[in-house]
Amino acid sequence: MGSASIRLADVTKQYSRGGEVAVRGVDLEIQPKELLVLLGPSGSGKSTVLNILAGLEEPSGGDLFFGAERMNGIPPEERDISMVFQSIALYPHLNVEENILFALRQRKLPPAEQQARLREVTGLLGITQYLRRRIHELSGGQRQRVAIAKALVKRPALFLLDEPFSALDAKLRRELRSELVRLHRQLDATMVFVTHDQEEAMSIADRIAVMDQGRLVQVSSALDLYYKPETVWVSQFIGAHPINLFRAQRTGTDWSVSAGTSFTAPPPLAARLAGAEPGQLTLGVRPEWIQLVPGEHPDGLAGEIFTRQVLGNEILYEVKVGDQLLNTVVPANILLGPGDRVTARVMWEQVLIFNADSGKRLAI
Numbered sequence: 478m479g480s481a482s483i484r485l486a487d488v489t490k491q492y493s494r495g496g497e498v499a500v501r502g503v504d505l506e507i508q509p510k511e512l513l514v515l516l517g518p519s520g521s522g523k524s525t526v527l528n529i530l531a532g533l534e535e536p537s538g539g540d541l542f543f544g545a546e547r548m549n550g551i552p553p554e555e556r557d558i559s560m561v562f563q564s565i566a567l568y569p570h571l572n573v574e575e576n577i578l579f580a581l582r583q584r585k586l587p588p589a590e591q592q593a594r595l596r597e598v599t600g601l602l603g604i605t606q607y608l609r610r611r612i613h614e615l616s617g618g619q620r621q622r623v624a625i626a627k628a629l630v631k632r633p634a635l636f637l638l639d640e641p642f643s644a645l646d647a648k649l650r651r652e653l654r655s656e657l658v659r660l661h662r663q664l665d666a667t668m669v670f671v672t673h674d675q676e677e678a679m680s681i682a683d684r685i686a687v688m689d690q691g692r693l694v695q696v697s698s699a700l701d702l703y704y705k706p707e708t709v710w711v712s713q714f715i716g717a718h719p720i721n722l723f724r725a726q727r728t729g730t731d732w733s734v735s736a737g738t739s740f741t742a743p744p745p746l747a748a749r750l751a752g753a754e755p756g757q758l759t760l761g762v763r764p765e766w767i768q769l770v771p772g773e774h775p776d777g778l779a780g781e782i783f784t785r786q787v788l789g790n791e792i793l794y795e796v797k798v799g800d801q802l803l804n805t806v807v808p809a810n811i812l813l814g815p816g817d818r819v820t821a822r823v824m825w826e827q828v829l830i831f832n833a834d835s836g837k838r839l840a841i
């Protein structure tokens with residue numbers, strides 16, 4: 478299976494008859510050696526999809542293929558997979574080495590082969606010095622590394638990870654993410670990683686499959702999710718800081734924009750809207766797509782600083798424009814305080830344009 482793709486075809490899951498549909502009509506192809514992230518809010522069906530891949534749950538409808546082989550009904554132990562969960566499944570009475578080698582010993586792999594694989598995975602994960610320790614003598618991060626080593630040592634064709642780092646602190650989480658990306662490069666394994674954290678997804682994924690209420694809503698690269706979200710909902714879910722949403726509607730031959738205050742669409746926006754059907758539009762403006770200039774100038778939106786959050790080399794300002802608060806992220810060399818008058822200049826060439834009724838993005 479290592480070089481074959483994995484395919485979900487119209488997969489649906491309903492845990493009980495007449496009950497809620499946890500996953501509906503999911504079509505998804507996972508490429509060989511890909512690191513695919515399933516991303517979505519809690520309850521959107523990510524773990525259900527992962528468990529269907531693992532064979533821990535059976536689809537109520539649709540098919541699962543590993544290469545050309547239909548996998549419905551095949552038990553987990555016959556699937557050549559390893560799983561890592563948030564809650565770590567390690568044996569507390571065994572030491573690190575015994576935990577990692579547990580599956581290989583059951584399979585009666587020759588001891589020399591076991592030791593070679595042990596050296597490889599513990600070297601990759603930097604845990605060689607802990608082999609004799611018991612599980613309770615390890616920190617959270619060390620335990621999670623052991624859990625990953627235990628999964629990797631089996632050399633599965635498919636590696637499934639369900640929020641493996643979410644119980645760890647932010648710094649450790651970032652470290653382990655980088656390690657996972659390195660491991661993925663070194664091992665050429667196919668990985669499916671579940672998370673509700675868009676930043677985590679963006680930082681590790683080859684491709685991200687976004688789920689909402691049991692449906693797959695978009696599958697693309699991190700950059701495409703950010704710059705070309707297919708719906709308003711995806712645009713709001715992706716991005717470290719909340720996207721600003723404006724309204725636009727056609728009045729006669731012009732378009733008017735409401736962004737705390739109403740004005741005629743400036744030329745760069747008007748040019749893009751020239752081809753749009755008349756109707757209500759939603760404009761999506763990322764906080765990075767608004768520049769702030771101290772003082773009041775005619776070529777922008779007049780506003781006042783409401784709050785300030787220092788992020789490091791950038792600052793997130795909430796700017797009050799009329800009755801709307803705009804989120805803006807600007808370089809930290811522009812230091813402003815609450816009450817300061819500013820002009821917000823929107824980069825109209827960048828803004829996302831959605832049909833306000835369907836929520837779908839217009840490619841204009």
Ligand code: ADP
Nearest residue numbers: 492497499517518519520521522523524525526
């Ligand atoms: P996510 O991983 O995105 O948080 P899940 O796949 O765990 O979402 O859950 C999707 C939906 O299915 C939720 O409404 C959840 O309550 C329901 N669900 C999950 N597991 C079970 C189960 N074993 N029995 C019944 N309902 C379940």
